[in-house]
Amino acid sequence: MRGAKLQATYRCMSEGQVNNGLKEFCEFEFKFEEGSHNCPLCGSELKRIPEGKTVSELLRQGLRKK
Numbered sequence: 048m049r050g051a052k053l054q055a056t057y058r059c060m061s062e063g064q065v066n067n068g069l070k071e072f073c074e075f076e077f078k079f080e081e082g083s084h085n086c087p088l089c090g091s092e093l094k095r096i097p098e099g100k101t102v103s104e105l106l107r108q109g110l111r112k113k
């Protein structure tokens with residue numbers, strides 16, 4: 048990698064209540080440098096959203112894994 052840092056969109060995929068029930072769900076989404084990041088709102092691990100994929104596609108993938 049030279050100079051310019053790659054950025055990717057990350058989204059919080061936490062399910063159910065977060066922050067001790069203060070929020071019913073968390074939809075934090077932000078652009079970060081590539082790497083692992085945690086949600087500043089609820090502390091969950093953020094998932095990288097690959098280019099060209101919609102969030103609903105990602106959610107469907109996540110459901111299939113369970």
Ligand SMILES: [Zn+2]
Binds near residue numbers: 060061065088089090
């Ligand atoms: Zn979150």
